[in-house]
Structure formats: C-alpha cells, structure tokens
Amino acid sequence: MGVQMNLLTYNGLLRIDMKTLQPVCDLAESYSQAGDNEWIFKLRNGVKFHNGDDFTAEDVVASINYAKTFPASTTYTGDIAAVEVLDPLTVKIITKSPTPNLPFNLAYHYNFILPKKLIESKNDFSSNPVGTGPYMLDKWNKGNKISFKVFSDYFDADRKAKVPTLQFVIIPEGSTRTMALESGEVDFVYAVALSDVLRLKNANSIKVEQIVSVENFFLYLNCLNTPYADDNLRKAVAWGINREDIVAGALNGFGTPSYSTVSMGYAESTTENGYGYDLNKAKEYIAAWGGDPAKAPLDIICSNDVKSSIATIMQAELSQIGIPVTINKMDSPSYQAAMRTTKLTSAIVSWSPANAMTYVQRFHSNRRQQTPTSYVNPALDELVVKMNSTMDDAARASIVKQLIETANEHCVFVPIYQVNYFRAHNSELKDVVCSATGYVDFSLMSWR
Known part of the structure; x- marks a missing residue:
C-alpha cells in the first residue's frame, strides 16, 4: 500500500495512465528531446505544495538528486547524469546514454517531486509526506x-x-x-x-x-554461496512445481499460471525457453546438477497467508524431487528487512511494472531494487545496456524479447502465477x- 499512498500525496513530472499504462504529463506540461541524451521538460505554472510553497524547477532538480541517493532507486535514476534549471519552469535532464525508458522512469514513485526546502531541512517524508498530490x-x-x-x-x-x-x-x-x-x-x-x-x-x-494484472509472483532463489547458483538446480525447482495446482489450491482458481520470468500481457512477452510441470524433467535437472537435493533445503519466507499457502503446496511438490522446504511466515516489516539481505535462501515475491522494458531492468546485476537472488549474468547485463541505448522502438522490442528468452533459459527466478x-x-x-x-x-x- 506504500506506493498507493504516494499516489495520493505526490506527483511526478509524468504519471502512468491507469488505463493505457503509458506515461502522460503530470507536473510537466510538455516534454521533448533535444538530442539522444537530453530531454527538456516544461513545467506547470501555479502549482502549490501542501505546505504552501510554489513548485519550481529547483524542486525538480533537488528531488531527482535526492532520489539518486537511495540505492533502491537505481533502476529509475541510474541513467540520469544531471538535472539542470533552464528557467523557473523549465528543466533539462541529461542522461548518461540514450535512455528511451526515461518517461516511464520519471513516472515511478521514486522520482516524485518534493519541496526543495524540506529536502534541505531533512524532513522525514515517510512520516510527514508533503507533495503536490490531490x-x-x-x-x-x-x-x-x-x-x-x-x-x-x-x-x-x-x-x-x-x-x-x-x-x-x-x-x-x-x-x-x-x-x-x-x-x-x-x-x-x-x-x-x-x-x-x-x-x-x-x-x-x-x-x-x-x-x-501484469503482476507476476515468483520464487526468488539465492544464488550467492548456495547450491542455487547452479542453473540446473533452479530449473529443477521451476519444472517441479505444478502451477495449476497452486492457482486452484491457494487462489481458489483466481489467477493465471505463469511459465515465463516476465508476465504475459506486454507486447514483447514470450514463453520461449519457459517452464511447465514435469517431474521427470525436474529430476533430469537434479541429475545434471549432480548434487544431493537433501542438501539444498529451501526456507521460503512469506509475508501473508496467500504466500504461505503457495509455499505449502510447493513444499509437498518439491519433496517429490527430494528438496526439503520449510516455510517462514513473517510480518511485512520483517519480510522487507529480510529481502534487503543476502542471507535468505528463498522468498515469494511479486512485481508489476507498467512496461516490459522496466521489468527486464532487474535482470541487470547492478539494477535490481533488491538483491535476494544475487544472480549475475554478463550476457543479460550486456543485453540490458544495449536495450537502454537503443532508441528505435522495433529494434528495442526485439532486444527486450531476447532478454526474456535468455532470462528463461537461465531461470533467473521461478515464475509461479499472474494475479487477478x-x-x-x-x-x-x-x-x-x-x-x-x-x-x-x-x-x-x-x-x-
């Protein structure tokens, strides 16, 4: 609900239209590109913050620079090299390289605009939200x-x-x-x-x-100093769970089995190199891994009853390929704290970005908001960098699809279902x- 609260109290330069999932102007009245790496934003005049301050270009510069200080915002601010005031109602954003996804990034809540004066006075916006929102x-x-x-x-x-x-x-x-x-x-x-x-x-x-929805639920597997660093063991888990059983048993049938690391519903979505339910294939991947599955236990952390129900079904199914599973249900603050460490072995998580390009940013080892998988793949990193510098829409869409296929091939994480x-x-x-x-x-x- 945190993001939902932010949508009540804050605005960004742009916002995501809830019907089209495309970026539209919000605090910006218009925007244009002055070059591959430069964007000009004309701001609305007469906008007030909740504390009565006037909204100006100075607030935009301060807010984006403030957002860049938070590691969790890297996906949405990492491409921004500088933000400059051209006049009180005009800003220039300079990116490190061509960044076609910038309009989507600026609509994300990390880039919502705050009063410069309160940023400088170190206001705690988590307990005293002051924005321009409705x-x-x-x-x-x-x-x-x-x-x-x-x-x-x-x-x-x-x-x-x-x-x-x-x-x-x-x-x-x-x-x-x-x-x-x-x-x-x-x-x-x-x-x-x-x-x-x-x-x-x-x-x-x-x-x-x-x-x-485009929200996809996954099982994240920690790839740092655990057996799950091996692609084959992750694929064994992916082929060893029956998603239809999970949707029927944990969701009363209200969900869609997911067989790809990226949700279906985007133009670039694909199930190429994806997964199904096949215990024999799961056992083949166990054999290819070459270890003892009893020595690859999973402690799945869950933050609510639905996740716990999913984990319970997975516990029974993965026992058939010899992987022991324990379920660790915790409250939301404890869950979020655990997700910021690399000590967990696995967690059920979800994500629902507005477009596939934002989605696949997480496949880059330096761009994930959270690091529970600790997964690094230079081929994926290279594709993400290439995607982010490709301004041609058709060429970029082809790269996004290739990214999804490659992520599926290596089982970056295990998809479970898409939410209704x-x-x-x-x-x-x-x-x-x-x-x-x-x-x-x-x-x-x-x-x-």
Whole structure:
C-alpha cells in the first residue's frame, strides 16, 4: 500500500495512465528531446505544495538528486547524469546514454517531486509526506489507520479529488475485511480475500472489480554461496512445481499460471525457453546438477497467508524431487528487512511494472531494487545496456524479447502465477478506476 499512498500525496513530472499504462504529463506540461541524451521538460505554472510553497524547477532538480541517493532507486535514476534549471519552469535532464525508458522512469514513485526546502531541512517524508498530490495527510495512528483530506489547491481541475476524506484502516484478516464491507463499517476493500470473492459478487450493495494484472509472483532463489547458483538446480525447482495446482489450491482458481520470468500481457512477452510441470524433467535437472537435493533445503519466507499457502503446496511438490522446504511466515516489516539481505535462501515475491522494458531492468546485476537472488549474468547485463541505448522502438522490442528468452533459459527466478486483482466497494461509489498494475485512482471516485 506504500506506493498507493504516494499516489495520493505526490506527483511526478509524468504519471502512468491507469488505463493505457503509458506515461502522460503530470507536473510537466510538455516534454521533448533535444538530442539522444537530453530531454527538456516544461513545467506547470501555479502549482502549490501542501505546505504552501510554489513548485519550481529547483524542486525538480533537488528531488531527482535526492532520489539518486537511495540505492533502491537505481533502476529509475541510474541513467540520469544531471538535472539542470533552464528557467523557473523549465528543466533539462541529461542522461548518461540514450535512455528511451526515461518517461516511464520519471513516472515511478521514486522520482516524485518534493519541496526543495524540506529536502534541505531533512524532513522525514515517510512520516510527514508533503507533495503536490490531490490528497494530503490528515491524521496517522501508526499500525491502525491513516487519514487523508482533499488538497484544496490541487493544480489539475480534471483530477481534483471528489471524496473529501479517505481513511485507510488496517484489517489484517481477509474475512474481517469482508464483514466490515458488508456491515458498512468500510466502503472499500483494497485486497479482497479470494475465498470471499463469489460471496461479495452476489451481494446487492457491493460491487467487485476484477482486474487481470501484469503482476507476476515468483520464487526468488539465492544464488550467492548456495547450491542455487547452479542453473540446473533452479530449473529443477521451476519444472517441479505444478502451477495449476497452486492457482486452484491457494487462489481458489483466481489467477493465471505463469511459465515465463516476465508476465504475459506486454507486447514483447514470450514463453520461449519457459517452464511447465514435469517431474521427470525436474529430476533430469537434479541429475545434471549432480548434487544431493537433501542438501539444498529451501526456507521460503512469506509475508501473508496467500504466500504461505503457495509455499505449502510447493513444499509437498518439491519433496517429490527430494528438496526439503520449510516455510517462514513473517510480518511485512520483517519480510522487507529480510529481502534487503543476502542471507535468505528463498522468498515469494511479486512485481508489476507498467512496461516490459522496466521489468527486464532487474535482470541487470547492478539494477535490481533488491538483491535476494544475487544472480549475475554478463550476457543479460550486456543485453540490458544495449536495450537502454537503443532508441528505435522495433529494434528495442526485439532486444527486450531476447532478454526474456535468455532470462528463461537461465531461470533467473521461478515464475509461479499472474494475479487477478479483486477490489470491492460500496456500489454507490462510482468512477472506480483500477490499473493492470494493481493501483486505484482514488481521486476520480465519487458518490452517486
């Protein structure tokens, strides 16, 4: 939900349109290329931050330079060499090399724009968010609920929030969330328990939004100082799990088995060199690896009940090829902390970028946001660099497809399934827009 909160309170130079998944202007009024490595952004005039400060080019420079100080932002800021003020409402962004994905990168939340003054005063934006977004923080009872109120000076009249107050309440149990919606205690459930989807679809006063997403769930395997550095052992795992059983057993059938490291749904998507379910083939890969599978245990970390259910099914299936599995369920903060280390052996994770080019950036050894796999492949690194410097759309798409095929060939990580999102809400709410990346545009909603 962290990114969803950021979408309420912040804007970037560009944003991803939730229907088309393409970048469109936001704080930038227009943009153009002045050369392969130079981009000019004309900024909106009259924009205010929540604290009353005027938005100017100085804030853009400060924000992008600030984002570059965070290692996790490397995928989205690493290609930027410099940001320059040309005048109070114009900035130039200079990239290290031709960077066709820059518009997508600038729309990502790491590049949202903050007030320069607060950056310099070392404001803690995680607890005191101050942006230009349609909502601003009102009250925050940490661990319980957080409230936002409409920002009356929001710059975009067409996207000005219509619901005066949004209050997000943390309800960990899915069945409890469902009952809260049915009773009217809440008006919107962001994550519907899969076991309750049909029940809510049959309720007269509730509408269920079902979104076929590009979010792919994976099993990450640590390739640093573990047996899983070997391609064959990772492929044994990939061929040893029955994705249809996982979708049926852990997701009540609400999901799509995934056989490729990159989601289907992008123009460049392919299952070439992908995986299926074949125990004999899995055992052949174990033999090719040459080790004892009993000495390659997996401790799968999970951050919620669905992931734990998936891991339980995988535990039974991988036992058939001799790989012992334990399941380590932890709360979200502990899970996130574990994901920032290289000590874990495996984890169930997901990702849903707006385009395939952003997706495959993670195949580069220096560009991953997180490093649980510690996987390095010079061939993939070379392809990512080539992709990032190719401005011709058709040629770049061909490289993206080659990247996916190569990642599948080496089983960078084990795909499990693509998500179907379910959001449920009071049927009196209208104009509920949900994207294939999972986010909801709360600013467009209104009551009938």
